[in-house]
Amino acid sequence: MNAPGFAPARHSVDQLPFSHSYAALPPAFYTRLQPTPLPNPYLVCASPAVAELIGLDPAEFAQPEFISAFAGNRIPAGTQPLSAVYSGHQFGVWAGQLGDGRAILLGEVPADASGGMLEIQLKGAGLTPYSRMGDGRAVLRSSIREYLCSEAMAALGIPTSRALCVVGSDELVMRERPETAAVATRLAPSFIRFGSFEHWYYRDQPDQLKTLADYVIARFYPELRDADKPYQALLTEVTRRTAELVAHWQAVGFMHGVLNTDNMSILGITIDYGPFGFMEAFDANHICNHSDTQGRYAYSMQPKICHWNCYALGQALLPLIGEVDDVHAALAGFASAYQEKIDVLLHAKLGLQTDQDEDDELINATFKLMQDNHVDFTLFFRRLGDLQRDNPAADAPLRDLFIDRAAFDAWASQYRLRLGREIDNGSSSDAVRRAAMHAVNPKYVLRNYLAQVAIDKAQNKDFSEIARLQKVLERPFDDQPENEAYAALPPDWASHLEVSCSS
Structure with a gap:
């Protein structure tokens, strides 16, 4: 049975049933404006799966009206375009006011039969009051990367924004070199960030801070409204979601690249794909972002930085929570939430159904072996699923990933001993374990x-x-x-x- 407000019929762009809860906030939260038209736009790519999420007919992709709408050249019926203001810490330094410098929100539409909603946002749609020294445009290169990675992460089962399409143009914009412009259309239940709360805290405007927190709780965390301390409960839940999100990243070798507080979702989903990367030759200290000269956002640092960002959010919410001890109590859940989630994910990746005392030692030894040999992250875990418990002679495809074969052999012996202490599935145990491991260790990532x-x-x-x-x-x-x-x-x-x- 479909939820109220969701029409399973396929819509045209102008039939999408837009609503505007964010636009109903006071005017200080955003600026209403029109996108800047993109000269001679053309469709680069579009996702039928995302179109289906919002009841949009994929046949629309071929229509000029679709291209013009998502180029920002034509405002679809029922939309109220705006850009949101926020602030944030960038590379650990307070950067002051930021905001949607090149993103324009059209509104929100029913998402699926569950009754959820998705905001539709144009990224690269031109100058806004928050563009600072930028030109308000995105380039084709970055737009394709965001489109592909958003959809790849969704397929991996990792909480993420989605991408509907990319529209390109021959218009040139300057980055390190001239590049062609593009607009990426992305969707999420909300694009509110940690920095959205920091904005009002550092401006000493508690009324606006409360308005935003009440909006977020009412719309996305309604179960917290009746809590004894709803704002503390909000921080507790966001902290938990953030911890679990970064555990998912670590488990697939995903590196976000720029974990500023203005790039952290209040919903605990992955947003703002920029200089991301998937781990290849394993190095725990790998830095995927060439701009990150200090390695603040290296792979090994991601859990610590996400925890730090939760502290920044806790500081911003302090006027609402009231007691510093209550803030610390909410933030204290990060470490346990992260550890519980990463333990579950790594046990699954290693094909271990039970949790045993020596597992931490095995997991640490696994990553040390990977580090010492700079083994490919994705291929290692994928091929590990093919290991046969009683047939080391069949290890060649996995063993060949390692420079130090003797070290691999020693580790594999310990791994086999650990498998021997698992639940015995009889003659099919290798096959059962292989199927389970292949279901959680991807073969394909966006390299x-x-x-x-x-x-x-x-x-x-x-x-x-x-x-x-x-x-x-x-x-x-x-x-x-x-x-x-x-x-x-x-x-x-x-x-x-x-x-x-x-x-």
């Missing part, structure tokens, strides 16, 4: 070089590789033998790729 190949072709108006790659990434856990090349080690030239905050 930077795969995205770059698609981008290079798209810059020559060939968008076929985006569609092909998206299809592969929609089924990351399936073997897909016809797409084996997408699971291969990166080529030598990929080591020279760099992504930065301009990505």
Whole structure:
């Protein structure tokens, strides 16, 4: 049975039933404005799965009205375009007022039969009052990366914003070099950030802070309204969601790249894809963002930084919570929530159904072995599922990933002993474990070089590789033998790729 307000019929763009809860907040929270038209726009890519989420007919992709609407050249019926204000800490330093410098919110639409809502936002739609020194545009390169990664993360089961489409243009904008402009349309239940609360705290405007917190609780955390201390409960829940989110990132080797407080979702979902990367040759201290010269957002730092960001949110909510001890109590749940989630995820990745005393030692030894050999993160865990408990002779595909084969052999012996203490599934135990491990260890992730190949072709108006790659990434856990090349080690030239905050 469909939830009230959701129409399963497929809509055209102008039939989408927009509503505007964020626009109902006081005017200080945003600026109403129109997108800047994109010259001679063309469709680069679009996601049928996301269209289905909001009841949009994928046949619309071929219509000029669809392209013009999501280029920002035409305002769809029922929308109320606006850009939101927020502030934040960037690389650990208070940056003051920021805001949607190139993003324009159109409104929200019913999301699916569950009764949820999704905001629709144009990223790269032109100058806003919050653009600072920017031009308000996104480039084709970064828009394709965000589109592909949003959908790849959703397929991996990681909480994330989604991407409906990318519309391109031959208009040139300057980054490190001239690049063509694009608009990416992204969706999320909300794009409110930690920095949205920091904005009002540092401006010493407690009434606006309360208004925002009450809005977030009423719309996204209604179960907290009747709590004895609802604002403390809000911080507790956001802290828990954030801890579990970063555990998911660590478990697939995902690096966000720029975990500023203005890029942290109040809903605990992944937003603002920029200089992200998936771990390849394992290095716990790997920095995926070329702009991160101090390594603040390295892979190993992500849990600590997300915890730090929760403290920044706790500071902003202090006027509402009232007691510092209550803030600390809410934040204290981060470590346990993270540890519980990462333990569950890593046990599953290693094919361990039970939790035993020596497991921490085995897990630490696994990552040390990976670190010492710089083994490919995704391939290691995927091939580990093929290991046969009683047949070391079949280890070659996994063993060949390691420089120090003797060290691998010693580790594999310990791993096999641990498997021997698992529940015995009889003669099918290897097959059962393989199926379970392959269901959580992806074969396909969005490696930077795969995205770059698609981008290079798209810059020559060939968008076929985006569609092909998206299809592969929609089924990351399936073997897909016809797409084996997408699971291969990166080529030598990929080591020279760099992504930065301009990505």
